[in-house]
Amino acid sequence: NLSRYAVERPPAYDLAHIARVPVLFVYGGADDLADPRDARALMDKLCSAGVPVEPVFKPTYNHLDFVWDRNASVELYPQVFDFVKRVAGGKVAKASGGNKGGGLARSWTEVESALDTSLD
Numbered sequence: 001n002l003s004r005y006a007v008e009r010p011p012a013y014d015l016a017h018i019a020r021v022p023v024l025f026v027y028g029g030a031d032d033l034a035d036p037r038d039a040r041a042l043m044d045k046l047c048s049a050g051v052p053v054e055p056v057f058k059p060t061y062n063h064l065d066f067v068w069d070r071n072a073s074v075e076l077y078p079q080v081f082d083f084v085k086r087v088a089g090g091k092v093a094k095a096s097g098g099n100k101g102g103g104l105a106r107s108w109t110e111v112e113s114a115l116d117t118s119l120d
Contacts, residue, residue, distance in 0.1 A: 015045055015046055015048075015049035015051060016049050016050070018046075018049075018051055019049055019050040019051055020052075021051065021052075022051075022052040022053075022054065022083075022087045023046060023051055023052065023053050023054070024054050024056060024079070024080060024083040024084075025039070025042075025043050025046070025053050025054065025055045025056065026055075026056040026058065026066065026076065026079075026080070027039035027040075027043075027055075027056075027057060027058070027061075028057075028058045028059070028060070028061030028062055028063070028065060028066070029057065029058065029059035029060065029061065030059070030060055030061060030062045030065075031061065031062050031063045032062065032063065033062075033063040034063060036057075043055055054083060056076070056079055058075070058076065061076075
C-alpha cells in the first residue's frame with residue numbers, strides 16, 4: 001500500500017462505480033477470515049451506494065465452505081446459478097461436457113467436466 005498509494009491503507013473504493021451491477025452477496029456465519037459483521041457493513045455500504053444486493057447468509061459456512069463443502073452443490077450453487085440466470089435475463093451460456101442434459105451446471109463436478117472438455 002505504501003509503494004502504490006503512499007499511505008498504509010489503500011483509499012476507499014467508490015462503490016458508485018458498480019451501482020448498476022447486481023450483487024449476490026453470499027457470506028458465512030463461521031468465517032474467521034471475513035467476519036460476518038464486516039460482511040454486513042460492506043453490504044450496507046453497497047446498498048447505500050445504490051447497488052442492488054441480494055444477501056445470502058449461510059450460518060454454518062466458513063471461508064472455504066463456499067467451494068469445498070460437500071453440500072454446497074445443493075445448498076448454495078443452485079442459488080448462484082439462478083441469480084446469474086435472472087440477472088442475465090435468461091441469457092446464460094450452457095455448460096458442455098459433464099452437463100449432458102444441457103442447461104446450467106448444477107455441481108462443481110459438472111463445471112470441472114465442462115472446463116476439461118473445453119480445454120481439450
